[in-house]
Amino acid sequence: MNTLKINGNDVNLVSPIMLADLLLMKNYNPEKIAIELNGKIVPKKEYRNVTIGNLDSLEIVSFVGGG
Amino acid sequence: MKIIINGTETETLYRTAMQLHNALFSDTDVIVLNGYQISDDAELNENDQIYFGKKNVFPNMKELRMIMSARDSPFVHEKLKGATVGIAGLGGLGSNIAAMLARSGIGHLVIADFDTVEPTNLNRQNYYVNNIGMKKTDSTEEILFQINPFIEITKYFTKIDENNVFDIFGKCDVVCEAFDSPFAKAMLINALLEKCPKIMIISGSGMGGYEDSNLIKTKMRIKRLYVCGDEINEAAKGMGLMAPRVSICAGHMANAVIRILIGSMR
Numbered sequence: 001m002n003t004l005k006i007n008g009n010d011v012n013l014v015s016p017i018m019l020a021d022l023l024l025m026k027n028y029n030p031e032k033i034a035i036e037l038n039g040k041i042v043p044k045k046e047y048r049n050v051t052i053g054n055l056d057s058l059e060i061v062s063f064v065g066g067g
Numbered sequence: 068m069k070i071i072i073n074g075t076e077t078e079t080l081y082r083t084a085m086q087l088h089n090a091l092f093s094d095t096d097v098i099v100l101n102g103y104q105i106s107d108d109a110e111l112n113e114n115d116q117i118y119f120g121k122k123n124v125f126p127n128m129k130e131l132r133m134i135m136s137a138r139d140s141p142f143v144h145e146k147l148k149g150a151t152v153g154i155a156g157l158g159g160l161g162s163n164i165a166a167m168l169a170r171s172g173i174g175h176l177v178i179a180d181f182d183t184v185e186p187t188n189l190n191r192q193n194y195y196v197n198n199i200g201m202k203k204t205d206s207t208e209e210i211l212f213q214i215n216p217f218i219e220i221t222k223y224f225t226k227i228d229e230n231n232v233f234d235i236f237g238k239c240d241v242v243c244e245a246f247d248s249p250f251a252k253a254m255l256i257n258a259l260l261e262k263c264p265k266i267m268i269i270s271g272s273g274m275g276g277y278e279d280s281n282l283i284k285t286k287m288r289i290k291r292l293y294v295c296g297d298e299i300n301e302a303a304k305g306m307g308l309m310a311p312r313v314s315i316c317a318g319h320m321a322n323a324v325i326r327i328l329i330g331s332m333r
Binding site: 031032033034035036039041043044059061062063064065066067 | 161274289298299303
């Protein structure tokens with residue numbers, strides 16, 4: 001079965017979802033991450049325009065403080 | 068056979084380093100062959116680079132330049148010398164990365180920070196008591212010139228935002244994200260990914276406290292972005308930043324820079 005991949009892990013979506021909503025659902029703070037969708041960077045301003053489905057592959061890098 | 072002796076291409080009949088030393092450089096006590104200091108004899112081959120020097124003698128600038136390039140491995144030296152590397156933030160990560168890259172012979176560093184050195188920095192950042200109150204950009208520059216007087220430094224005493232990222236780091240081959248705040252980290256990395264399509268980025272994320280050193284890794288997380296750290300342990304109350312893990316993470320980042328520039332990063 002085809003499923004969405006987030007950082008290599010399978011996530012089965014019942015229906016396509018807006019990226020911003022997916023981030024909210026998965027507890028990601030959009031101000032602390034960088035995202036690659038199917039090998040391409042997603043600019044922050046596109047989070048509300050991009051729809052994610054079960055054939056997609058997402059890499060979400062979440063940054064933690066300290067440096 | 069043609070070899071390079073103390074920076075000068077020379078025709079020689081001597082077949083080993085010690086033969087050459089005993090014949091022409093018997094008053095020297097340091098021998099560096101192809102970037103590696105030797106104590107036992109070694110065979111000489113075409114195009115080898117050999118350096119003979121004296122201990123406890125203060126070199127002049129010309130000699131110092133030659134010694135410093137002799138100490139680097141040939142080929143590696145040329146690639147690093149021709150590189151421009153950006154360091155965004157000169158705290159625990161950035162100040163240590165800058166020192167390591169200067170030691171490694173990077174030709175040009177672009178350093179940026181908006182802060183001054185304060186006593187609370189000294190537990191992990193590469194500054195000293197006499198730097199307190201100075202701009203971190205000025206202190207870092209001073210320290211880097213003590214390490215490597217031949218490095219080129221471009222410094223920006225400014226806060227980095229989406230609008231000035233390209234002006235500051237646009238000409239870099241690699242940029243190290245060395246900020247403290249996760250929001251600033253994400254802002255810089257997104258700006259570099261979106262606006263600077265040729266620049267490789269190395270980010271430090273997760274080096275707080277005194278957790279296991281071996282949790283700190285270098286990973287290519289997305290195209291053009293390497294993340295160094297454990298990606299979990301953030302600086303927080305009760306788990307502040309400490310010199311060892313911050314330095315380990317800085318070491319990962321500096322080594323990632325070198326590997327990218329040499330072309331050995333997978």
